[in-house]
Amino acid sequence: MDLGEADPKGLVRESYRIDGITPGECRSIFMDWALSVPVELSVPDAVRTLIARYGADAPDHPMTAVLHEALTAPEHPRRRGGRAARVGLDG
Structure with a gap:
């Protein structure tokens, strides 16, 4: 995949040019980028192109760091709450 396909709006490119950008700002830019990726493109392939x-x-x-996090599979959700969390294990 070429860079023009991976970052058509130049959002990621511009993030690297912003002095003092924070991780939170990078996550926000990444979300904007991810929402604009055409459905037919592979997001992991685009992220690998951007990292390269x-x-x-x-x-x-x-x-x-945000791009590398995007390639990491999310953890399986753990159930929290419910009756056991409210009253304890003794019941």
Whole structure:
């Protein structure tokens, strides 16, 4: 996948140009980027393209960390709450 396909609006490119950008701002930009990815494109492939282009030159940039997080599978949800959480295990 080429860079133009992976970042058609240049959102990720611009995030690397912002001095002092925070991880939270990078996550927000990433969400904007992710919502604009065409359905027919593979998001993991696009993220790998972005990491190869921008992350290699800026491994400590917060957007690089966000991109790597995007490739990590989410943990399985754990159930919290319910009766046991309210009254304890003794019942």
